[in-house]
Amino acid sequence: MDLANYTDLHSKMDELIAMAKRCFDGGLQTNAGGNLSVRLDARDAIVIKPSGVGFNECTRKNLQVVHLDGAILSSAEGLKPSKDLDFHRDLYRIRDDINAIVHCHSPWATGYASAGIEIPCLTVQTIEKIGRMPLIPLSAEGGPQTEVDISPFFKDPTIRAAVLANHGTIGAGPTLMAAQYLAEIIEETAHIAYVRDTLMAAHGKTAADLPQYGTAADARAANA
Numbered sequence: 001m002d003l004a005n006y007t008d009l010h011s012k013m014d015e016l017i018a019m020a021k022r023c024f025d026g027g028l029q030t031n032a033g034g035n036l037s038v039r040l041d042a043r044d045a046i047v048i049k050p051s052g053v054g055f056n057e058c059t060r061k062n063l064q065v066v067h068l069d070g071a072i073l074s075s076a077e078g079l080k081p082s083k084d085l086d087f088h089r090d091l092y093r094i095r096d097d098i099n100a101i102v103h104c105h106s107p108w109a110t111g112y113a114s115a116g117i118e119i120p121c122l123t124v125q126t127i128e129k130i131g132r133m134p135l136i137p138l139s140a141e142g143g144p145q146t147e148v149d150i151s152p153f154f155k156d157p158t159i160r161a162a163v164l165a166n167h168g169t170i171g172a173g174p175t176l177m178a179a180q181y182l183a184e185i186i187e188e189t190a191h192i193a194y195v196r197d198t199l200m201a202a203h204g205k206t207a208a209d210l211p212q213y214g215t216a217a218d219a220r221a222a223n224a
């Protein structure tokens with residue numbers, strides 16, 4: 001498809017650049033790791049950050065346009081697609097409601113992911129907005145997760161956030177802002193969980209001392 005047919009291309013690129021800067025400024029992603037993407041209105045192609053470019057260095061010139069079939073429609077010379085391009089493409093293919101993905105290596109959440117602990121949805125906001133963020137194990141080869149490992153979790157239409165073992169986080173939403181909020185809530189929740197667990201240990205409290213909250217889905221099921 002001719003790039004000129006993607007009439008929202010520049011506005012989506014600008015939105016992605018602003019969101020990438022927000023991630024950097026918020027400490028969710030420094031260096032050149034992580035990646036983020038947004039689906040174009042035509043629905044068959046995305047804008048994505050390439051490999052080796054930092055969130056704070058994204059520009060209209062270095063962002064790539066990729067068809068969901070994998071064809072690179074536009075790329076600056078010398079830039080390679082992100083290693084995670086295939087899992088982004090697959091999530092857009094399997095979920096019509098996903099139009100943006102923010103994948104960060106944010107430190108508090110990745111700490112949990114590296115300890116092999118699923119981040120508990122312990123605040124009222126997290127219970128309502130996320131429900132559950134599964135911890136997705138490393139690939140069968142022991143390397144970074146691919147679409148083979150990630151997509152099965154997102155086939156559940158209620159899943160919008162996940163954490164990748166020894167790797168990072170995924171927030172996937174209907175808009176870039178929604179995906180960004182998820183990336184921020186995941187990190188905030190991991191930080192809160194760490195403080196809670198540290199305080200509980202210091203004060204000799206156990207899980208039995210905590211109030212028990214169900215998820216919004218639990219409450220709906222109970223009231224059904």
Ligand SMILES: [Zn+2]
Binds near residue numbers: 033084103167168
């Ligand atoms: Zn990554």
